[in-house]
Amino acid sequence: MDELLRPAGVIRTHKKEAETDFFLREPTATASPSNPGTRSDTRQHKAPTTPEEALEILKDEPDYDSLIFVLTFLSQRKTPSIKSPTPLSAQLIQVLVSEIVPNYWAILIEDGHQSQKTKKSGLNPLLFCLSSITGVNAILVRLRALTQEAKGSNQPTQLKRPDVSLNLGILLDLLGRVLQPDNWLLEAYRVAVAGGEAPAKVRPRVQEIVSTVGGGRIVSLAAEAEDVLKNDSAGRNTDGVWLADSKQFTQWLGRNIVSLLRSDTGTDEKKFASDVFGKALRLGHYDVIITQLVSELVFTPAADPQVLGSLIGNLPQTEQRKVFFSVVTLLSTEYLDRFGRCESKESEQLISAAAGALKGILDSLEHGKRFLVEWLTGSSGAGIGEGVGIRRSVMAVISQGRDDLVTGLEKSLGQFGDQLYIRHSPMLQQEAHAQVLLLAAGYVHRQHPVKLAILLRTGVWLNAISNRLAAPHDRARFLGMVVGESLSGLVDKGEKRLNFKMEETNEEEGSWYKSLTGVSDVPGPLNPLFKAPTAVPQKTQKPPQKATAKPIPQPRQTGFIIEELSDGEAPEEDDIIPYAKPDSDPEDSDDDATLVRRDKPKAPVYIRDLIRYFRDTESYDHQKLALTTAPTLIRRKANYGTEVSEHADELASLLVGLSDKFEIDNFDDLRLQGMMAIVVAQPEKMGQWFAKTFFDGDYSVSQRASVLVVLGLSARELAGYETSGYAAAAAFPSKTLPERVEQLYIDDPSRHQTPALKPLPPNALDNIASSLTSTFLAPMAAAAADAATGPDVLKLSTFTSRLGNDNNTNPDDNSIQPTNPKIKYKTNPANRKPRVRAIPNTTAQLLSTSFFTPLTARFHAALYAASSNNRLRTILFQPHLLALYLKTLALLLHAAGPSTLALPHMTAELWRLLLNTSVRAHAVGDLSVTRAILFALVALLDVNEARMRDVCGELGREVVETQEWVAGVFGGLRGGDEGGEEEQVKALAAGVLVRLREGVEKYRLLMVGDLIGF
Template sequence: MDGLLTPVSVIRTEERKKGSQPTPIQELGTSAPEKTHPNSQQSFPSSPEDALDLLRNEPGYDPLIATLVFLARDQPQDPAAFNIRRPNPLSAQLVQVMVSEIVPNYWTLLKEDTSGHNTSGLSLLLSCFCSITGVNAILARLKALTQEIKSEPAGKGKRPDLSIKIGILLDLLCNVLAGDSCVLQVWRISSAGLDSRPRLRPLSQELLAIFGSGRIVSITAEAGIISGKQDIKGPAVDVWPADGLKYTKWLAQNIVKGQSPNSAQEQTKFFSDLFVKALRLGHPATLIKDVMSRLLLSEGADSQRFGLLLDSMPQMDQRKVLFSVLKVFSDEYLNRLGSCESEQSSAMIAACAGAIRSLVGTSETRRHYLIEWLTSSSGAGLGESVGIRRAVVAIVSQDKESIINVLEKSINQFGDQLYIKHSPILQQEAHAQILLLSAGYVSKISLIKLTIILRTSIWLNAISNRLAASHQRARFLGMVVGEALSGLVNKDDKKLDFHMDETKIGEGGWYKGLVEVFDQAGPMGSLLKPQVATPAKKPASKTPAKRPLARQGFIIEELSDEEADVAPYAKPDSDSEDSDDDATLVRRDKPRAPVYVRDLIGYLRDTESYDHQKLALMTAPTLIRRKANYGTEVAEHAEELASILVGLQDKFEVDNFDDLKLQGMIAIVVARPEAMGSWFSKTFFDGDYSVSQRASVLVVLGLSARELAGFETSEYAAAASFPSKALPEQIERLYISSGPPDDQLARGSSLKPLPANALDNMARSITSDILTPITVSAADAATGPDVLKLSTFTSRLDGTQQQSSRGNTKIKTKPRSRPRVRAIPNTTAQLLSTAFFSPLTARFQAALHSPTSRIRGIVFQPHLLALYLKTLALVLHAAGPSTLALPQMTAELWGLLLGTGVRAHAVGDIGVTQAVLFALLALLDVNENRMREVCQDMGKEVVETQEWVMGVFTGLRGGDGGGEEEQVKMLAAGVLVKLREDVEKYRLLMVGDLIGYG
C-alpha cells in the first residue's frame, strides 16, 4: 500500500507543547488558504532562480517586497556570490522582467511606500537598477516603446498605455540617476573582483558608452517628445536627463565625487576619460566651470584632485581644458576689472595666478601650453581684458627661459608684415600687451638679455614694419612698444621718442606702463566659494492651486429714527475701470510701470506674471534711454539687463514681443555703445543661445550702428527726452520746418516697428540707392552686362519706367539722383570700428581656428552667416568714408569675404551669396574716393573678386520674374560694373602686384 500513495507536499508544523497530543488526521477544507505573511519562509526566495520565477508569475505586493529585499541585500565582496548589480546572464533576466512587468504595474504603489528610507519598496527597486545592466535595460525598453509609437499607423489613435509606460520609465531613470554618486556606485559594484587592467578595460569602455556618449540624452529626449507626456495622469515628470545642460552638470557632480587622491589608478583613469567624453556633449564650458569650482575654487578643496584629473588625460585634451580654464577665469573674475589699474585688480590677478599655478604644477607640458597660448597667432585671450594675460605671464615668468622665449616669439610676430596686414587689430593689441609685459619681466630678470634682443635686426625690422603700416592703429602700437622697450635699456638722452602726445597720455601711457607691472601668484582666498552639498534628489516643487476667496458675509441693519441723521457717503465719480459690465473682471492690483532699472530687471525676471513681462517690455526702451545719461543705473546693470533680454522667451505670446525686445537691446547699445557693442559681439560667438537669439544679436548690432551714425532715428528717442530738453510745441514749429528735406539720409529716417527681416530690408534699400545711378548710366550708354539692359530692372529698383526699342533704351521719367553718403564725425566712426566691427571680425577668425567644431557649426549656419555678413556691411557703411580705420576695415572684410570658408558656403546657397555680394557692394561704395589706394594695396583681391563675381553671374539663370535668383544676378552685375571701372582706371598700378597671380 505504501507504493500506491505519493506525497505531493510536506508541511512541517511547530513542535507542540508537552502533554499535547499530535493530531494524526487533519481535515481538508475547500476554503481559500490564508494569506502568507511577507516575513514567512514561503514569501522569501531562497535563490536567484526562485526570485526570477516569482517575478514572472505576477507576484502580489508583499511577495514582491520580499523578493526585492532578497535581491537588494548587501553582498560580501565575493566574486562567487550572486549580486544583481553585477553583469551576468541571470541578473540581466531579473532586471528585464522588472523593467517590463514589475515597474509598469507597481511603480505608483512603490512611490507611495512611506516606510524607512533604506527599506522602502522604491529604494529597494532603485538599488536593483543601479548598475550597467539596470541602466541599459531602462534605455533599451524606452527605445523599444518609442519605436512602437512611431510605427503606429497615422490614421489610428495613439495607444495611451504606451505613453504611460514611457512616462513611468522616464521617472524611473530620473530616480536611478539622481544624486552625485550614481556613477561611482556603478563603477565600484561593477569593478569589484576585477583587479587587472585588461579585465577592467571592457567595463570602462561600456560605462563610457553609457554615460559619456550622449546616449541617455538622445533616448530620453526622443521618448519624452514622441510619447506626449501631457496625456499622463498626475504631476508632470521633470525629465532632466533629456536636457543636455542639466545632464552635463550632473556628470560634473559625479566626476567630482569619483575623483579623490586616495582612489585607485584605474578609478582615476576612468573618471578622467569620462571627463574627456563629457567635453564633447556640447557644453564644455559649463562642465569645466562646474568641475573647477568644486575641485579648485571651493572651501576645503584639494587642488591635487584637479591635477590628478588632468594628468590622466591625453595631452591635447589637457591643452583644451587648460585654455578653457583660462577663459573661465577671464569671464568670471578678470573681465570686469577693465584695464586693471586698481589695487583690487592686483589682488584678483594674484589669486587667479595662484589658481593657474596649482593647475600647472611641475608639468612642463602644461607650461608649454601656456607659452603657446601667449604667442600663438589666434591666442592671448582675444577680446578679453588684460587681467588674464597678466596672470598667465606671471606664471610663465617663474621660469627664466620660458619668459625669454615668450619675448622673442612676440617680437618676431609683432614685426611680421603679413601679421600686421592681415591679423585683426584686437589680436594685435593683445599680443602687444604680451610683448610689453614679458619685456618688463625680462628686464627685471636679465637686463643684459633684453639689451641684446633690442640690438638685433629682428627688433629694428619690427619697428620699421610697424611704422610703414597703412593702418593707423598698427603704427600707434609700433610707436608705443618702441618707446616703452627703449626706455627700459637706454638712458633719457638715447631712448626712442616720437614726440607725439598720443603715446604719452591716455591709452599710450597705459600701454607703456605695462612694462612696470610685476605680478606674483598669491592665495586663492578671493576666488573661493562656499561648498554646497548636493542633495541626493530634489523633489519637484508643487505650486499649490490658488483657492478662490470665500465670500464675506454682511449684515443689513435697519436704522432707527434716532440714527436717521447719519450722513451717507457721497456717490463716487465714474471710473473707466468700472465701465466693464462684469464687475469680477475689474482689477485693482495692476502693477505700476518701473521707474528704476533695478525694478525693470525684476519685472523681466518675473516669468510667471504676464503683466510684469508686458509692462517691462513696453517700458524698457524708453526707460533705458532716459536713464542713459543721468546717474549710473544703466552703466551698472547694462550687461545684466542685456543678458536677460537676449535670453527672454515669449511665454505669454505678447503682442509685438520681438520688436519690443529688439528695441530694448538697441536702447542698451545706444546708451553704452563702447562697452555693449563688444559685449554683444562676444555674446554672439560665446553665448549658449539658439539660432534665433543669435540672429537677434546681429540685428541689434546692425540697427544700433545705423542709429549711432545718424542714419536712423528711433521713435523712442523723443519719448525718452526729459521735458527740460524739449521746446513747447508752439515754439518748436517756429524753428523746425515741417517740409521734407531733399537729402533724406542726412535728415535720418524714423525707425518704425521692426519687421522680422529688418536688416534685409535695410540692405535692399542701400542696394537700391547704390545701383540706381549705375543702371541709369548703363542704360544711357547701352553698355554693361545684358541684365542692366532689361526694361524691368530699373523699375524694380525705384519705380521708374523704361521703354526698349531695338536695343536703344529711353527713360521716360526723370532719374533720381543718388543721395550723398553721410559723413559722420570721426569719433563716432572710430567707435563703430573699435566696438562693433573689429570684435565681430576678430572673433570670427578666432572661431575659424577654434579646436571645437561646435562654434564653427554655429557660425557657418547659412542663415546666421548671411546675417553676419550683412551686419558687417551695414556697420562699415554706417562708419562711412571718413573713418580713420577704413583701410584696416576694408582689408579685414575683404579678406573675410574671400576666405575659403565663406565662399565654400556661398556655393549652392543663394542667401549667403547675396550677403557676400551686398558686402562687396558696400565695400566698393564706401571706398569710392580711395579706389586708387585699394587697387594699389589689394590688387590681387580686386582681380580675384572680379573673377569670382563673374562666375556667380554666369552661373545664375535669372529671368524668374523678379525672384531671389534674379535679384542676386542683378546685384552681381552691379558689383561687376563698379569693379570693371576701377580695374580699367588703375590697371597700370595693379600690374606690379599681379605678377605671378593665377
C-alpha cells in the first residue's frame, strides 16, 4: 500500500496550453520534494525588464510566482514609478485592481501572514503599487460599480452574481490596507509634485488628492459597501471597516496632516495641508480633528505652536476665527476649567502655559489679536460657563499690545452698560464679561493709568453704572456695584472712591471679583501642558491579612443585675442565632456541579471599586453589581469623606456613556438613579457639569435626553417635591436602633421599613408635567362650570352639595392628582389648587445658579455661536429633545418656587427663550414642541401668580407677544378628538390664553408705556 500513497504534484497550465488537447502535449516534469529543480510548468519565471513587459505578464493571467516577480519589479526604486500619473501606470493599476486582486487576494494575505519573518511577501509590493491617488481612485471606481450592481440585483427579475459580495469585502480590505499608513498623504503629495513639471500640471493633481481624501467620497462609498455586506444573506463579518466610520477616518486625516507638517515642508506643502484640513472640518467631526491637531502640535514636548498657527493661517478668515475659538475652548476644557477661581499655584502655571501656547499660535496669524478681542467681547460670552482661567490666559496675551488692550477695555465697558444687553443677555454671559472688564481694567491701570482715569470720566462709565443700578435683576445690580467699586478704587482716592456700603460686595464672592483687578499673568513656557491633568492619587490597598481569634473579654462583676425587657407580645428567643447549614446554600441546589460558581464578585463598598466595576465592560457581573449598588453607595458616601466629591466627574461620565451591552433588567432606571444620586450628593458642582455635558459632550440624542431627565428629577428631589426610596436605603445602620429596642418606641413596625423601590417610568417628566397642567387648569375649569350653571340665586343645591363634599374632603391632602386621558371639568373642591410650598432660599438659589442658568445660557451660546456648531444645533432642535429641554426648564422653575430671589431673572430668561424665533419655528406642525412651550408658559404663570403686576411691568412686550402667539395656536388647532393630543394641547392653550388676558386687562395701564410702538 505504501507505493500507492505517492505525493502528487500540482500542475499549473497556461491559458494557451489549456486550449490544446491535453493528450497531445509533451509530458513535463512534475514538481516534487525530491526534485526541487523541476518546475510546475514549461514556462521560465524571470523578472520583467520594462513596465510594458510587466503589463503583458499581468494581462496574460500569470501564476503566483510570476506575479511575485512582477510586483517586486514594479515596487523597485530604479524602475519608473508606477505611482506617477502616466497612461502606462494607469493601465497597470487597472489590471491589478480588476484582475489580480480578486483572484490572488486570499493567497496574498495568507502568504503575508506566513512569511513576515522568513521571506518577502507579495502583499507589501502590491500595496506599494496601489498606494497613490491613482490606485485609490481605481479601487473607488471598482467599489462603486460593484455596490451599484449589488443594489440593482435586489430586484426579483435580476440575478445576483455570487462573487459580488466577496469582491466588495476584498476591495474594502484592500482600501483599508492601502490607506493605513499615517504618512500616506505626504507620499501622495510628493508623487504628485515629482518630476519638476509646470505648476499648471501639478495643481490639478494636488486638487484631486484634496477632493478625494477630504471630500468624504471614501467614507460614503465604504459605508455604502459595508451596508450591502451587512444585508448580504451570507452574513459576512464586516467588523473593523474603519473607512466606513467618519470619526475614525477624520482621526486618520489628522494623523496624516501632523505627519505632513512635521516633515521638512515648504510653503506649498503647508498650503496643501491647510486645504486638506479645511476639507476635514466639514466631515462632521469638527472638535475631533482640532483636538487631535492641538494635542500633537501643541501639547507634546517636541511641538511648536507656530506650526499650528501657520496651518490655521492658510484657511479663509472666517474659518480661521472658528478654528481659533475651538482651540481656546479646548485649552479651557482640558486644563483650566477644573480649577474654578484659579487661586492655586498650579493654576497660575497652567494659565501662563496656556497663554504661551496662544501667543505661539498667534505669531503666525495676522488677525489673531483681533480674534481674541472679539472672543472676549462677542456674543459667545468669553467662554460662557467656563472658569476664569481661560479669560486670564487670553488677557495675558492681549496685554502684550497696547492698542488691543485698550480696545478690549472700551468694548467691554460699552457692552457692560448697554440696557438691551443687561435685559436680554444670560447671566452667565454677563458674569464672564464682568470678569473680562475687571481684568482689562487692571492691566490698563498698570500699563497706562492715565487712559483708565480718562475713561472713567466719560459718559460711557456713568451710563454703565446707572443702567446697572436700575436693572430689574439683583444679580445685574450686584455686578454693577462690584465693577463700580473696583474700578473707582483704582483711580479715585479717599472719599472720592465709590462705595455702595452693601454686604454683598464685601462678602467672599464680591471680594474675589474685586481681586481680579490685581491679577497679572504673562505668557510662559509650555512645560505644564505636556503633563496630563493631575488625578487624585489613590491609596494602595494592602493585601488582606488573615483574621486571628481574639479572646472575648469577660464583663466585670458588679452588684447590679441587668434584666432585658420585652414588649410582652413577641416570644422570647435565644440571643444566639445559629448559622444556616452549608447544604442550604442556593448555589448548591443545581444538580450540575459545573454550574456552581464560587468566584462571584462582591458588591463594591468604595467608590474606587465602583468605578473599576463600571470600567469592566466585558463582565456581566461587574456591570450589574455596579448598577444596582451605585444609587445606594453614592448616597451613603455623599456626606462621609471625600470619595464622592473627588470622583464625581468620573462617575458621571461613566454613567452617561454607559451602554446596555448585556441587556440588564431595569438598566435605564438604574442608570438614571445612579446619575441622580451623584447630582443630589454634589448639586452645586454636578448640576453645572451635567448642563455642560448636555451641550458639549459627544453623546447620542437618547443619552442627552437622559441628562435632562436626571436634572429635572434631581431638582424636584432637592426641592422636596419627590422622595427617592434610595435615600432611606442609604442611611447608615448606626443611625437606627436595634429592632427590639425600636419596638419600645414605635408602635407600628412597618413605619421604619424601607419603602419599595419602584422603577422610574420612561416618561417620568411627562407625567409630572401632566400633573402640573391639570393642577393649573382645574380652578379655571371649575370657574367656567360655575359660570355655565346660571345665576348664583339658583345654585343653592349646588352649594349644599359642595358643603357636603367639603366635609368629606381631607384638608391636608395636597397631593397632585394624576392627569386622566380625558379632562373632565367638575365643580369638585378636591380639584382646587394645592397650597404653595415655601422652598428655602438656599435650595432655590442652588437650583437657579447650578441647574437653570447653565442650561439657558449655554442654549443661547449654542444658538448664536459660529456655524461650526451646526451639528449641535441640529441635535438641540430635534423635536423630542427640544420638547424635553423646555419641559425640564419649566420643572426647574417650578421646583425653585415663588420664594426664590432670582425668580425675576429666571422668568425673563425662560420667557424670552420661549419666544425665540427658532424655538417657535420648530413648534409649527409639531404638537410635542407646541405642548412643551405651552407647559413652560403654564409654569411661568403658576410660579409668578403673586407677582403678575411685576411681570406685566417688566415683560410687557413679551406678555402681549405671547398672547398673540397662543391665540394663533388656539385658532389653528381643530380639536374634536376626545382625549386626543390635539384636544389636550388646545385645552392647554385655552388655559394659558385666559390667564394672559386676565393679566393684560388688569394691568393694561401699567403696560401702556412699554407697548408704545409695539
